[in-house]
Amino acid sequence: MTVDPRLTASSDPGRMTSSRLPILLALVFSSLFPVFSHSNREMWFQDLFPPNTCPINAKTNTFYGIMFDAGSTGTRIHIYTFVQKSPEILPELEGEIFESVKPGLSAYADQPEKGAESVKRLLDMAIDAVPPHLWKKTPVVLKATAGLRLLSEEKAQALLSEVKEVFEESPFLVPEDSVSIMDGSYEGILAWITVNFLTGQLAGHNQHTTGTLDLGGASTQITFLPRFEETLKESPRDFLTSFEMFNSTYKLYTHSYLGFGLKAARLATLGALNTEVADGQMFRSSCLPKQLEAEWHFGGVKYRYGGNKEGETGFKPCYLEVLKVVKGKLHQPDEIRGSSFYAFSYYYDRAADTNLIDYEQGGVLEVRDFERKAKEVCDNMERFSSASPFLCMDLTYITALLKEGFGFRDNTLLQLTKKVNNIETSWTLGATFHLLQSLGITY
Numbered sequence: 001m002t003v004d005p006r007l008t009a010s011s012d013p014g015r016m017t018s019s020r021l022p023i024l025l026a027l028v029f030s031s032l033f034p035v036f037s038h039s040n041r042e043m044w045f046q047d048l049f050p051p052n053t054c055p056i057n058a059k060t061n062t063f064y065g066i067m068f069d070a071g072s073t074g075t076r077i078h079i080y081t082f083v084q085k086s087p088e089i090l091p092e093l094e095g096e097i098f099e100s101v102k103p104g105l106s107a108y109a110d111q112p113e114k115g116a117e118s119v120k121r122l123l124d125m126a127i128d129a130v131p132p133h134l135w136k137k138t139p140v141v142l143k144a145t146a147g148l149r150l151l152s153e154e155k156a157q158a159l160l161s162e163v164k165e166v167f168e169e170s171p172f173l174v175p176e177d178s179v180s181i182m183d184g185s186y187e188g189i190l191a192w193i194t195v196n197f198l199t200g201q202l203a204g205h206n207q208h209t210t211g212t213l214d215l216g217g218a219s220t221q222i223t224f225l226p227r228f229e230e231t232l233k234e235s236p237r238d239f240l241t242s243f244e245m246f247n248s249t250y251k252l253y254t255h256s257y258l259g260f261g262l263k264a265a266r267l268a269t270l271g272a273l274n275t276e277v278a279d280g281q282m283f284r285s286s287c288l289p290k291q292l293e294a295e296w297h298f299g300g301v302k303y304r305y306g307g308n309k310e311g312e313t314g315f316k317p318c319y320l321e322v323l324k325v326v327k328g329k330l331h332q333p334d335e336i337r338g339s340s341f342y343a344f345s346y347y348y349d350r351a352a353d354t355n356l357i358d359y360e361q362g363g364v365l366e367v368r369d370f371e372r373k374a375k376e377v378c379d380n381m382e383r384f385s386s387a388s389p390f391l392c393m394d395l396t397y398i399t400a401l402l403k404e405g406f407g408f409r410d411n412t413l414l415q416l417t418k419k420v421n422n423i424e425t426s427w428t429l430g431a432t433f434h435l436l437q438s439l440g441i442t443y
Ligand SMILES: O=c1ccn([C@@H]2O[C@H](COP(=O)(O)OP(=O)(O)O)[C@@H](O)[C@H]2O)c(=O)[nH]1
Pocket: 069, 070, 071, 072, 073, 074, 076, 104, 145, 146, 147, 215, 216, 217, 218, 219, 220, 261, 344, 345, 346, 347, 349, 424, 426
């Protein structure tokens, strides 16, 4: 593989203009994996022909991959389209169709058929999106994350087997092990692959990749490519994983912290995580509006929660409460303190909710921006509680997780990103690459 060194020298490819991106990817990945296509293939004569006889499509071969993300708060379908223009060159990633439903599968812990129905509704979209002659060649896979990891083995398996039945009844290709709970370390690695692929940073053999931070509802992942020998020596063994993709081996630092997702952290802060909830039991916190009393359903359980009616509220007491949830619970690799990271999922959502970033564009923040916003919201709770009563707790948790959990500095830069070139920054693209590779569909 040859790569123009000028193209790998950018230390912040996240700032590249999108017009440079396809060229870079084409150079870097032409001998490796699907490249991103931006060419406008619309031609005046296309409407005159059925697609399979249209001259412009004569040599192109379109294929699809369907990946379900069964997250703790929702289920999402990603239908990726790839185009192989000629047998000599490798396929290009052309686009993605994305749809989601709430709640997640784990909310149907006691009604597995209903859970599978929610998957079926999304799968019906793929029937419309994929041309019938390609159904049999299009693989469909569902990977569940923390929501199902937290259920009992029996309940999780019941859900998975109902979903498997829906897949078997569909016209798509159902590989072995098509419905499973994904290992947490894969979740981090595959998201890292997606982000670094989409931003062109897998260019030039392992240089200048960017670490990723994913904050889900029930778990959170941190993943980066260590640059220093110290990190390899000091990290717990199971935090280091070798992973092969695009003909390269990456030795990544990754860990998924179960129970440290944003919604699980709310329960932990309230003292309600992993406890038998007695009927009518009330959980109170200084991170909630004083007069609040409400109910919340998560993972199929109902919780009653409220503010500290008589006691303190605000950032200071809230930070102390949240600190108990994270302090000393996470490994702190020294080398990340000075690096910048891509951050998405709830990092993105909460930053967008509070206008720290633009909802469509994302943006670059420092860790201290989350703290500043947490103080503003927690110390003026009445003004913000119409958005979500948990906004103060969520922002305070994000601040504590970044600073006291992972050990980031106040000025560590976070690139908040939801989509790159219209493709979701989700582990699902990395998982689809892996799937297509393992099925030998593309190569
Ligand atoms: O394609 C996706 C899937 C999830 N999310 C975000 O992921 C978070 C929810 O996490 P999830 O339900 O996946 O929980 P997990 O199972 O990962 O803990 C929310 O911020 C969603 O907006 C997203 O932005 N895009």
